[in-house]
Amino acid sequence: MYNLQWLKLEIKIFSNRKMQVLLKEQDGDTYFRVWVQLITIAMECNSEGKLVIGKNTPMTIENFSKIMGKSKKKMEKIIKKFQELNMLIIEEGAYKIKNWSKYQSVETSEKYQEQNRIRQQRYREKLKSEKEKSNVTITENNEVENNTQEKNTRKENENNNGFREYKI
Numbered sequence: 537m538y539n540l541q542w543l544k545l546e547i548k549i550f551s552n553r554k555m556q557v558l559l560k561e562q563d564g565d566t567y568f569r570v571w572v573q574l575i576t577i578a579m580e581c582n583s584e585g586k587l588v589i590g591k592n593t594p595m596t597i598e599n600f601s602k603i604m605g606k607s608k609k610k611m612e613k614i615i616k617k618f619q620e621l622n623m624l625i626i627e628e629g630a631y632k633i634k635n636w637s638k639y640q641s642v643e644t645s646e647k648y649q650e651q652n653r654i655r656q657q658r659y660r661e662k663l664k665s666e667k668e669k670s671n672v673t674i675t676e677n678n679e680v681e682n683n684t685q686e687k688n689t690r691k692e693n694e695n696n697n698g699f700r701e702y703k704i
Contacts, residue, residue, distance in 0.1 A: 543576060544640050554621045561617065566606075570614050571623070573604055575640075578633050585636025586627065594630035 549555055558567040577595070578585050587595040601611040615631070618624035625634045633639070 543572075543579065545572075554623060557621065558617070566610075567614055567617065570600075570604060570606070570611075571618070574600075574618075574624070574631075575633060577603065578636065579640075585633040585640075587631040587633075 546552075550559070555568065558564055558571070561567055574587065578587055581588050583591075587600075589595055589599065597608055597611050597615060600606075600615070601608045604611070606614075615624060619626075623634055625632050
């Protein structure tokens with residue numbers, strides 16, 4: 537499984553034929569909002585686009601209506617339209633966003649994570665080998681020497697006549 541924290545929407549989403557059909561429906565904005573909410577719910581479910589509660593319990597129209605604050609009748613109409621447009625399918629008794637991994641680039645995300653893991657592993661191995669090759673030995677109780685410059689320090693000498701002489 538994966539755990540995406542972002543939602544991918546194409547910049548051409550409004551020129552997509554299915555979105556154009558949805559937006560021309562009465563309350564088309566609501567259809568669009570419900571679609572985006574279904575995608576975010578699918579991300580939270582983390583079940584490859586399936587809309588489930590827990591691990592296996594399929595979400596129902598009633599669940600959707602409660603989550604989105606819409607009537608059951610309205611949600612049935614919207615879900616039916618998504619199914620007609622082949623955006624939402626039923627798989628193993630649960631609603632599923634069709635082409636989920638294609639649209640959310642799950643493989644690409646997993647590929648980047650794997651590349652980052654390998655790169656980090658190589659970096660750590662490089663640091664370890666550099667540390668082993670280093671000819672510097674560190675011993676306990678070594679103190680750092682403070683280099684003092686005479687230009688910036690103030691020395692005080694006392695003359696025989698009782699006056700102090702300052703040299704800068």
